[in-house]
Amino acid sequence: MTVTAFPPPPPGSDHDGLRQEVRAFLAEELAGFPPEKRAESWNGFSRDFSRKLAQRGWVGMTFPKEYGGHERSALERYVVSEELLAAGAPVISHWIADRQSGPLILAKGTEEQKRRIVPRIAAGELCFCIGMSEPDSGSDLAATRTVATEVEGGFRVNGTKVWTTYAHVADYMILFCRTGKSDDRHGGMSQFLVDLKGTGNISISPIIDLLGEHHFNQVTFDNTFLPTEALLGQKGEGWSQVMSELAFERSGPERFLSSFALIEELIRLLREGATEAQEAEIGRLSAHLMVLRQMSRSVAGMLNEGKNPSLQAAIVKDLGALFEQDVPRLARSLLSRPAVPGGRDSYAAVLAYTELAVPSFSLRGGTREILRGIIARGLGLR
């Protein structure tokens, strides 16, 4: 059964030395960083932190040295990623670029694009956002309406993207849009590298989420001119390019560690004394976490070998979301302590934040239902 095949991660992938270095760095950098900030997990934004991390060589780790990278393995990158997430470090400023945009540019970009952009990603200087979803195109990405029309020297773009996380601070967007007509539903799509700071006729307006925070945006392109050099990869190949990004986007430890701050808070309190029933629940949680970690490391191993484990990635994300979404329910079943936004104590604050964050975990990056459709197809349902 190929879908369920998760080969063990390669030998020696614990990288203990590296792990200890990262821990020491985080202990120093995040000293005094409060649990309720850590609860934001990979949604926390700090350019400063991303730059410092890059100075240690921990951004763009897998990129070629030629482009400012460090040519380390996907498993080494995995170790750094999970240590950052477990500590609740504010990583989003470089996260998307490091995870998927950088690898995409390296795989599909022109030499000029690679030289211009990738070293700055590896330096932790560039924040990327993803311009896929639209008002009428969510799960159904092929329903994209935003269109780039070829003109002298480039393209004119018209259309609206929504839910674009951190577009208001990002330097670049990878824009997915239509560049032509095609009988194939997936044809006629392309990707662009959009310089958000240096391009006119783009308006970015906030969408406030239910936590009262501004992460999301609506991004409108109004006859926006993009030069030919902004095209990323082949014109018309946008669909297959996006699909090859998904294994990177869906399989990492951020797909099961988003609630980790709450887990640490919960365990801190239970260490003061736990019943057998509480122990058993923590044991179940531990078992799930150990297994998810191994599955995610397995996918990292496959990515390292240049494979495209997109089905395994869908499985990791589906199981991972179930796990991280269940944490507030579990906490509430083990301790009778209410959630208080902003906090009476750190547990109450972290519970409140996490409880409100979890509904998004099975939406962002592909909904649960869509992932399961992908898995079902992979099983060979005719």
Next chain:
Amino acid sequence: MESMIFDMAERLLRDHVSHALREDAAAGNCPEALWARIEEAGLHLAMAPEEAGGFGVPAAEALGLVRIAGAHGVPLPLAETLIANALLAQAGLALPGGRLTIAEGEALRLDRRGAGVHASGTLTMVPFARWADRIVTLASLDGASQVLSLPVKGLTLTPAQDLAGMPRDDAAVDLDLGAAEIAPLDMPAGTMRALGALVRSLAMAGALETILDLSVQYANDRVQFGRPIGKFQAIQQYLATMAGETAASRVAAEMAAASHGTPSFALAVAAAKSRTGEAAQTVGALAHQIHGAIGYTQEYALHHFTKRVWSWRDEFGTERDWTRDLGRAALSSPQATFWHFITDSTARGATA
């Protein structure tokens, strides 16, 4: 070597373990002919070192045979014989040949009698005891752990069975042990249970793959409302859920197998047995839902596998036993944070 023995095992079991054979075994008949083939192929000796007459396949790989046997619902103590032979060899005892089984030996009492040792007590729900020649277990004598090889002929059995109709007999022990039947082997308390839990996890992982395969095939074949039921999204969501649970089970079981002989073994087994046991619940229930009434019959293959996983999850520690142990370790761990506990308990040896 390793893939040779796998291919051979896969072929042998595919050709010779049929629905009829599983039915006949569940009716109480030991499949002697199948055992003869397994012995001829030497599958039961894979894990024992070459000096002892085994194949010396590394444990993590030899244990892959247990998963394959689980996938075929082999109604014989193959996993048990593998483990028993490996333990006997480790303790320097000669391999006795024949079918062996394993049991948790904590309930046994060992007393010195003259120059020898007397064993007494009752072993409960011993897998395949009445079809086995010997029961291998660990018990302690003067605080030192010992491997015992008990001749079934010298025991009093009270027959019972598991959900799948496989023998799970109580064995009353009251005998003097011969020189070839006891030897010291330094093993931590709970080793027998952990080894048993390991093989049951692997067998569950294999059986769950079969249950998933049967379900996918049925969803493609069964037509209602003019199309295969696999076209309905509700059924697809079930199958995707089963695939996730099945994949997690295999990863969990293989992680435990890979940690055999390392300090993380006990925790990896705890994770594996509880994770696969939980999956057995979900996958089994959804498989029956997808199959409709045909899956609820004796005639269709599914029940042999669902009954097996539902039995195996109870043996050598239930999910509740193992999650309690794992949770207790997490909560009492000297590591500063839970995260450190998690990385340490999966590190070193948990990769192949």
